[in-house]
Amino acid sequence: MYTHPIYHWPPKRQWTQKPSLAHAWGPFSAYVHFPFCRHLCDFCGYETRLISKASAEAFPERATSEIARRVESDDFGGGRLRAVFFGGGTASLMSETGRGAILSALLQLPSNARPEVTLECEPGTIRRAALRVARMAGVNRISLCAQSFSDKVLRAIGRRHTHAQSMQLLDDCLAAGIDNVHLDLMYGLPEQTEGHWARTLEAASCLPVQHISMYKLYVFKYGPLFRAGTVVRPEREPAGVTERLRAMHAAGNEILTSAGFRQYTLTEYARPGSESEYIASCFDGGDVLPIGPAAFGRCGNEVWENSPYVHTYGDADAEATHARALRMDxxxxxxxxxxxxxxxxxxxxxxxxxxxxxxxxxxxxxxxxxxxxxxxxxxxxxxxxxxxxxxxxxxxxxxxxxxLDAGHWSTGQPRARAGTAEPSSGAERTTTLSTVLRMARRDPALFAALEENPDATLRRLGCTLRERRISELVRAITAEDIPGSEPGANEMTEAWSAVRREHAMRSV
Ligand code: SF4
Known part of the structure; x- marks a missing residue:
């Protein structure tokens, strides 16, 4: 039986907490989830729905507001933006101006010199002129969702596009000046023979693309393909099917590596130097900033998923109610x-x-x-x-x-890694005064912890405040007398009073 690799850990059924209201970011990438498609493919299990003009038009403004909220609440001082990935859904259906606005907001954050910016495209949904605009806005990589080069196989999985449209899109990318192109290909598809698969990969490896992924179809329980009985779930897979999949996997690897691609993840192959920063960031423990409904985020020891509801996307209260998170030790x-x-x-x-x-x-x-x-x-x-x-x-x-239960993974007392604004048992990342105040304004748990035990909480946050400044803030919180002649002390008292007023207003 073929067992799929684990994409997210811990499993989402354990994500039952509310996300922290503020985060302190390390090196991070951003994932923008545009949750709309022109058609729903039979194999797809992504969080998406049919596009409507109104919802697609509303998305960019809501996404840029989400980014602005993050900028206000979070601390990006410790990290830099490594990569941006516009996915979905069908990100190529987003308007050029909308995409440009989102990207420009993201690029205001502290960034690497030239962060990788990928736009995922379904063939037949974007034209050369739009690709040019995308390139000028900062897109420097295209993920071309071909899936197969056989029209018969594409029809069998409910795709709308054809092989000719995939090739047209590749031409358009190159003509628009984007030569870092990734091809998405799948095996284990209905109507796909070993011969089809080998021919697709042989053709793909001769194309001017830098990066290819080959991954096994995931059969969602009760999805259209499963219901139609054209594919089986892995647990019911006959031994002969597993052997066929194994042969396809081996043939794919042989074809791509012989053509000069190097495998660097379980599913990704790249020409030397074209490995994706975004892909690496998904698995190397880096942080991921999620933008859009149902987008997945990770910061330090916290993982979370934005609210999946498109109709309330942008409403901060609804987001806070429906998002789910897990903070790990x-x-x-x-x-x-x-x-x-x-x-x-x-x-x-x-x-x-x-x-x-x-x-x-x-x-x-x-x-x-x-x-x-x-x-x-x-x-x-x-x-x-x-x-x-x-x-x-x-x-x-x-x-x-x-x-293997997490309790058996380590011995001794663990030391928590920083990442959220929530007080933790230790912190590697340092935090500045303005960040503490900003996070405390947004996060009731942090506010309560500071009110209860300011000294210990500030130290756990890893503050870089000079000792005197820490004691000023502690005294401001505990309302001890502060010598009135010290301008810094007065400033601290005023700053903490403002935080208090904000929480008091929220609770009435
Ligand atoms: S276009 Fe992509 S995201 Fe949309 S339904 Fe098809 S596979 Fe899913």
Whole structure:
């Protein structure tokens, strides 16, 4: 049976908390989820619906407001924007001006010199002129959702586009001056033979594209393909089907690597130097800023999903009500970073443990030994490594690691990694005075913690305030007498009074 790799950890059923109102970002990428399509494909399980003029037009303004809210509440001082990904949905259906406005708002944040900016495009939904505008706005990479080069296979999965439109889109990208093009291809599709798959990859590898992904169709329970009985869920997969998938995986790898592509994640291949920063950021423990309904976010030890409701997107209260989150302790975050790190084919368990301030547990070491003895992984230079022969079964390896309770992943007292504004048991990231005040204004939990025990809370946040400034703020909070002649002390008292007034107004 083929087991899919784990994309998100911990599983979403555990995300039952409310997201923090403020975050302190490390190096991060931004994911913009445009949740509309012109047609719903039979294999798709993404959070999307049919596009309407009104909802599509409303999206950019709401997205830019969401970014503005983040700028007001969050601390971006410790991180830089690595990459932006416009996905969905069908991001190529968004208006050029809307996309430009969102990108310009994101690029106001502290950024790398030239962050990677990807626009995901469905063939047949965007023209050359629009691609030119996108390039001028900052888009420098296109993700071309071809899926297959066979029109028969495309029809069988309910796609609207044709192979000719995929090739037209590639031509248009190049003519518009965007030569960093990624092709999305899938195997395990209905009507797809091993011959189709090999021919698609052979043709793809000769094209002027820099990056190709090949991934196995995910069969959603009760989705149209499942209901039509054209594909089976992995748990009911006959052995012959698994062997066919294994052969397709191996053939794909052979074709792409022979053509000069290098595999750098479980599903991604790139020409040397064209590895995607956004893809790396999804699995290397970096932060992800989510923009749009149902977009997934991650900051430090917190993961969350924005509210999925399109009709209330932009309403901060509705967002706060329907978004769901999980704040992990250091051991759970260590477990997450190892499991997801396997996407990058090699992870150093000891380094990740050290990042999270935990000691690697004996039970984890025993499990690693067993996985190695069973031929599921290699341990090379101290790193868990998935060689080509291990990759088809990577999902199984991840599932075995996931099954080991987090309590067995480490020994000793974990040290929490910073990331949210919520008080935690320790902090690596430092926080400035203005950030503390801004976060306290937005986050009732932080406000309450500061009121209750300001000194300890400030220190846990890793404040870089000079000692005198800390004591001024502490005294302002505890309303102790502060020598009136000190301008700094008065300023602090006034600043904290403003925070208090804001919370008092909210609670009436
Ligand atoms: S275009 Fe993409 S997001 Fe939209 S339904 Fe098809 S596969 Fe899903």
């Amino acid at each position: 250091a051991t759970e975050a260590f477990k997450r970073d190892v499991i997801l790190g396997l996407w990058l084919l090699s992870v150093r368990v000891d380094e990740i443990a050290s990042t999270h301030g935990v000691e690697v547990g004996e039970r984890l070491l025993s499990l690693i030994d067993r996985l190695r003895a069973e031929g599921l992984i290699e341990v090379r230079d101290g790193a868990l490594t998935l060689e080509e022969r291990h990759r088809f079964r990577a999902g199984e390896t991840m599932a075995r690691l996931a099954d």
